[in-house]
Amino acid sequence: STALRQVSVDFPDAGLYAVSWWALGFEVIPNIRKSTICLHADEMETSVSLVAQLLRRDPARMGQVPYGESKGEEQGLNAGTEGFSLKEAVYTRQFWVVFAMFLCFGFFMFAIVVHIVPHATDLGISAASAANILATIGGLAIVGRVVLGSAADRIGNKRVFIIGFSLMSAALFWLVPSGEVWMLYLFAAVFGLAHGGVGASESPLVAGLFGLSSHGLILGVTSLGFTTGAAVGPFLTGYIFDVTGSYRVAFLVCAAIGIVGLVLTTLLTP
Template identity: 40%
Template sequence: MVTQAGQATFFYGYIIIFAGFIIQAVAWGTGNSFGVFFDPLITEFGWSRAAISGALSMGFLVHGVSSMVLGNLNDRFGPRLIMSVCSLFIGTGFLLMTRIDSVWHLYLFYGLIVSIGLGGIDVIPLSTVSRWFYRQRGMMSGIVKVGTGLGMFVMPFFINWLLTGYGWRHSFLVLALINCAFVLFLAQFLVRDPVQKQQYADNDLTNAHDSHTGTEQGLAFKEAMRTRQLWIICMVYFIILFCAYTIIMHIVQHAIDIGLPSGAAAGVLSTVGGVSIFGRLVMGGAGDRIGEKTGLISCLLILLVALCWLQAVNALWMFYLFAMIYGFAHGGFFALVSPLIARFFGTRSHGLLFGIVIFCSTVGGAIGPLMAGYLFDVTNSYSWVFSILAGMCVLAVVLTAALKPIARQ
């Protein structure tokens, strides 16, 4: 039903937000908590950290390639079908993880199958949100990404409880069932854009022209590919994911090495997730007001502070303080990226462009944990790792400051 003012009595965009929120919470809550499995896998099989990190690195690369493909398919066929397929990949991969007994199984089941499905978990919901919202795009993207923060807060505790009571094989089985059921069900509520529901972006009649003509604003894909801005954003998010996934995948094991019990170490990762909820909300809304570029620089400076502090961490309270500082920046990074792309390039080819940025970032996410695992195996310390992350963060600040608006002809 539509009122005389041209507004729907119920705006379907809020269903998009809710579905995207839960999908993020379940899928990324699980994916970002994989570091909790390091200790039981090392204990049972004796694999090195570099070997396990290598599977995760392969997964990030597959996730990146998958994001480009799925972003393009999402632009063409819509989110419902593509997200449904993603859910089947994630569920099947985790189900197969219950049967691993060799390291190549980890590379195949998680590094390939699960990661193909994870490739759609950001690009599909966030591209859809960018089409349903304009004025509050940053805030709404931030709300969806709060789901990731909630999942990162809850899942490490939940997985640690499963591991303690039922072992790692049964834990993977439970995660397979949860991911497949939730993501597949919620995918059925995703709709590509307001025109398919006879509504307008932001539920605002002033956006009626674009909705009824089916046109979208922004650069064509080939035009965007020729801009310097796209590749700067790709480099910045390469660095961000290099840092972020090195931290996420190694912070639990680092805390255990320092002497923390496994439950307290998992709590550090959960704190990152919990505080990131605040970061996603605050920086998502701030991006709408002060601009995504300024918001991104702010998050990078906070990350730099956290990395400098991490060099001195040697006690439980210090780990949790690090988690609170870093968690805010972590949340902001992922709330800002989709609106940043829409701000510079519009929504015309948003899914594919977002997929390219995700691919470049996941190359960083692949290299970072592998590098950290190798350096630890060689030096028996994370000191060099944290120093490298801090130096790369400084470079990201400089690159982001160099971003300029695209000259429109």
């Protein structure tokens, strides 16, 4: 998003601050009318649009030094604003590797978000507990964005992706035979923590590979991979369920997609 890009540019320790509000959308709030939610959404959109007018270009482009850096590093910071154009980026192998990584991430992430509640209720778990399992994914995603986002500043965004894909794939394999409510809560905790960390590292990963001169545009195009996966994942998962009568095969497919994402990440080079 634009806000996430602005944070990653203005603050050198961007991972620590990459905690977005969208994860809160997974929280299930009962007895709230849709009209009330729409009203608050309109208010939020208006407020964010107004506040966004106060944003300025990143400090390096304004002849200033970003918060947390010394003046002696100013030359390096100015160099950091350079990078690939979109036209140049699309001709690199890294661009399409990142695109495919984001597609894999969007595929199984939204497949789980859409289908975990029906899966839980099919197992005989109450609707309230099923909703809380989904809320656990959202809540732990916030923690993951802070913890793994902070870790990315020390170990690098590629390693966070490797950790995230590994944990999410393992969690999906754990989900397949899980039949008890505590097992689904454990899945939700691990999956949420991992996908929050990966989500926080998307923008810094792209910035590190392609620079900042066209960062917003390049991030937007690579994120089309994420949205494509997010559209296909839930649909294909539902189709497999309709054909087989079970989520077992569908979740195994999601786990396999996670492994593909992991392999792609290991192939990513500067």
